[in-house]
Amino acid sequence: MTDLKKLAAECLAKLKEAGADAAQARPSVSEHREFNIDGGEFSLYRTVFSRSLTLTAFRETRTGSVTLNSFEPADIDRAVSDCMASVESDKPDPARGIAEDQGERELTAGVPEPDAEKFFARTKELKEEIEKRYPTIMMEQMICDHGKTESVYADTNGNLFRMVYGAYGVGLMFSAHRGGKASSFMGAGYQTADLDTPLIEQGDIARALSDVEKQIDTVPVEGSFTGTVVLAPDCLGDLLRCAIGSFASGTPLIDGTSVWRDKLGKEVASPDFTLSLAPHDPAVVLPQQLTSDGYLTEDFDLIKNGVLESFVAGIYVSNKVGCPRSKNTATGWLSMPAGDKTLDELIAGIDDGLFVYRFSGGRPANNGDFSGVAKNSFRIKDGKIADAVSETMISGNLADMLFRFAGASKERVSDGSSTLPFAAFSGVTISGK
């Protein structure tokens, strides 16, 4: 068994010896076990034993990085040499840096050691439950896996963190079929540490399976209208991450193309809208513990009561833009508070709109314009879920849409990373044939 702390220390020493004035080393080892079901039948049992080592060096604010999957001394020596050659190819940029000393820490999360037999039994049970409860569902692929990772982060400022993580994962891809007709394909999944609860009862997969069975017969939307869309949690998360990517983080902030570039502390959404980056939410199975700069993370509100409280900024973006560094960069760990209405009550207040499970669209433009197909979706008519729809597009502008937030459901769904409600937004263009 490799002592990763010792390895990291040796790598830092080699980088310093090669001329680095600051450096980071990130060794890790992982084990992955996976059962695959393809076309409704068990097809594969896969085990993967991996390791990785990422070295990042700085000299006079120039930087370079190398990743390899070998711990052999000769390979590490070559990686150190490559890393320093990359540093030499760079130009100085004082915006760069790494975290100041936060000490040493041992961090664990999830279930590092799998119970392989129990997990196989739960996987088999999930397959059988789906076949029994949802007879029209055809399972294109089901992957149930467990991953364990031991990793170390060390830097020349004195930070030394060892993390041991493990979790089970469930991922489904399926459609419903009857008499030669089929629904669209749907994906659903989650991470969990819980094998005591049947897998069918976790995440939101039971709802998704049941609703896809209702999407075999579809009705096209005639013409175009402006209505309210209710986004399912997965779909909501995807669109919110697009908004964060275009408006609140990275290159769009640095080059000034973000439409939120001067909105810090100002309204960017409805006063009822709050969104947090919460890698330590109680529902999270495997948190983001560290930023790439080496900072230990904390949860924070990105938007609180409609006001932009922070950008998603590491050291580099913070220095380039002149904004405060954010407490994490965990855009995969979103959290929104529950609303005061049930999903049914939320829908009951909508005269005409769409319930959208999945958005199949191009990457929104930098200004937030989006347009795409509403997949696995239902028409909402007179406060009730009506027909499943086909070939229906939704379009709008993400920045504008946040001002048209029309409420969240009491129900929230966690996929092990993000915990989000169903959320309604008005003023979205819905167009059919």
Added chain:
Amino acid sequence: MLREFDLTGRDLFAGEPDAEVRRQRNTVRTVALAQGDLLTNERSETAGLSARVIRGGVAGFASVADVSEESVKAVLDEAKKNAAFLDGMVALGKPALPKAQSGRFRMTREPGDPEQKAYVEFAREVDAYIEKNCPKLISRRLRFRADSMEKVLTVSGGTDAHTFLPRCYLYLSFTAESPDGAPVDLTSVVGGYGSFDALFRDPKDVFPEVDLLYGKLLAKAEGVRPEAGIKTCILGGELTGMLAHEAVGHTVEADLVIGGSVAGPMLGKVVASPLVSLTDFAHSAFGKAAPLPVYVDDEGTPAVDAEIIRDGILIGYMNNRDSARRFGMEPKGNARAYAFSDEPLIRMRNTAILPGHSRLSDMIASIEDGYYLIDTNNGQADTTGEFMFGVTMGYEIKNGKLGRALLDTTISGVAFEMLKTVDMVSDTVTWSSSGFCGKKQPMPVGLGGPELRCRLMMGGR
């Protein structure tokens, strides 16, 4: 370069008619500049060994991050153990697969692998040209990505192979402002199969692409939104390739057919206009090397072209050895794995709609009111064939002539319905190969096609 080893005669595969061992090394080199600042300067390399054993119709797979000859037996034993476990639990009882054609294939030319400095200096020279010659940009980004896959495959029955698949691309992304101050962006890609030093000899070679992209972006910044609804359009070759891959290709991957794709009941039926034929090319197409040639797949099957649609009729699927047996077809080399730790899946290689006989100028002249759609940044489809593609560059066609440029829009439709509306096919194929196909694992693929005149749903806004 990975050292080859010969497992013949070691009895490692004894008693295992369906087994393979693959040693693999993947490299990625990335350099990214934004506004002249170096944002990314990274090299990565992963190497390892995997084994797959098929028993009774189920597979056991194992891998380690180690390429030594000493690890082969341990990894193969782990794969056998996994196969035995799953076979014991589910007992499908399927017989062994037919063997692929036996043989040995070896590529001897190792791609070059220059230091980061070469990428950085090249990118900086192009960036300096952009800064000087494109004054109306509010943002400029350049990104080099070079990746390669080297595989040494040894199989119990089939063709052993040692192959390389190197690619290198430079992405140019520009942003300008529309008259109302909204950011408008456009991206172009240059590069292809091969290594940096073979493809990017002189930064000046890229300058014409910079000028072209800048001109297109300025036209787009003054552009209009298209009218929403079903329109007569000319789909550019890049978008035709996207259609061939996303909306047709995935539906005819045999594992997705088994999983319920729309192509299942369509074999032997009309799925497109008689002007439309589609092939997944292995290593050469139209008398030239295919964009990303595949010679032997990761099950040891020699790669040949897979003809999918001929004159509008669906005539085949893409298969691995297992699905080929199920459908009574021949495997043609579509089983591909991305990393050493990945099992082979049914994947496309170089998928294209075949050219026709029309000239693009005649196609434009034939349209009174429609659109010419050229560039795309994104495409999605599901196995019902319903697709949605982002269109980042296009033009109005009014009275047979190109009109104003278009702002970003989307198009959508159902592939096997939309392809029946094709009534003109151009005589020129455009290929692209810079992206990854995503299906459990990423995979470099080529996609291409000619211009198609067809009826499409425009997204507008």
